[in-house]
Amino acid sequence: MRMLLPLDRDLDDAQLAARYAYPEDLGAPFVRVCFVASADGAVSSGGRSExxxxxxxxxxxxLLRRLADxxxxxxxxxxxxxxxxxxRPTTGRDTPPPIAVVTGSARLDPAGRLFTDTRVPPIVLTLAAAPAERRDRLTAAGADVVALDRLTPDAVLGELGRRGLHRxxxxGGPTLLGELVAADAVDELCLTVAPLLVGGRAGRIATGPDGEHLHRLELADVLQEDGVLLLRYRRDIRATPIE
Structure with a gap:
């Protein structure tokens, strides 16, 4: 056991970006998950993560947004x-990364900020079985609507990979993360722990299919500022499967 704190070393923007850089020469999607939770595990306060x-x-x-495709x-x-x-533009590009929304029903408001307050069209990943009139309204609002036969992690990530969107x-939210965990599709978790106790009925960062889906991670980085912990975990490729 080793003591991590106290430390006295500030990181500038370039140093911080280097710590959070994606692996180079990716040939397939690398999934980094970003969440904030309270010290007692709540994923929201007042119904929102903000x-x-x-x-x-x-x-x-x-920073994580600027590094992403x-x-x-x-x-x-x-x-x-x-x-x-x-x-803000993705590092190395002139435009920001698009928002890709997963929705089986295509139930999104075409007058919402996702469509009206954006520099790049959002990608709407939905089902071919979703109502055609909803899909058409989102297309008319400027969205890049993709109708898939299924919205499983492999299908969603396969579509992003086909577009060259690897980073x-x-x-979130918790349901999407739960599905990614169940599919063993999470490569890295960036978790901010806020020095707050929330209590109540706030949920956790992942809720997914029934049963536990255990995948071992290794701690890659620990940063702190004003009592806020910023943890980065990555897939432990050395670990034996957990049964």
Whole structure:
């Protein structure tokens, strides 16, 4: 056991970006998940994750977006958080990463900020069985609507990979993360722990299919600012399967 704190070394933006850089020469989607939770495990306060955020969390959040090719999010989170398009260009490109929304029903508001306040068209990943009139309204609002036969992680990531969008940043919600965990499709988890106790009935960061789906991670990085912990875990490729 080793003591990690106290430390006294500030990181500038370039050093922080180097720590969070994606692997080079990716030939397939690499899924990084970004969440914030309270010290007692709540994923939201007042129904939104914004209530748990902090300057340190927002700094890393913005950085992770700039490093990503695409931001993947479930429709429930996009609606609850009133998503809009990313503002800053992806590193090495002139445009921000698109928001890719997973929705089986295509139930999104074409007048929402996701479609009206964005520099790049959102990608809507839905089912071919979703109502055609909903899909048509989203297309008319400027979305790049993709109708898939299934919305399993392999199908969703396969579509992103086909587009060359390999640096994937998943911002939730818990159901989407639960499905990615069940499919063993999470390569990295960036978890901010806010120094707050929330209590109540707030959920956890992942809720998915019945049964446990254990996948071992290794701790890759620990940062702290004003009591906020910023943890980065990555897939432990050395670990034997957990039965």
């Amino acid at each position: 209530g748990l955020s902090s300057p340190a969390d927002r700094r890393v959040f913005r 695409v931001i993947l999010v479930g429709a429930g989170t996009a609606r609850a958080e009133d998503y809009r398009g990313a503002r 994937v940043l998943c911002e």
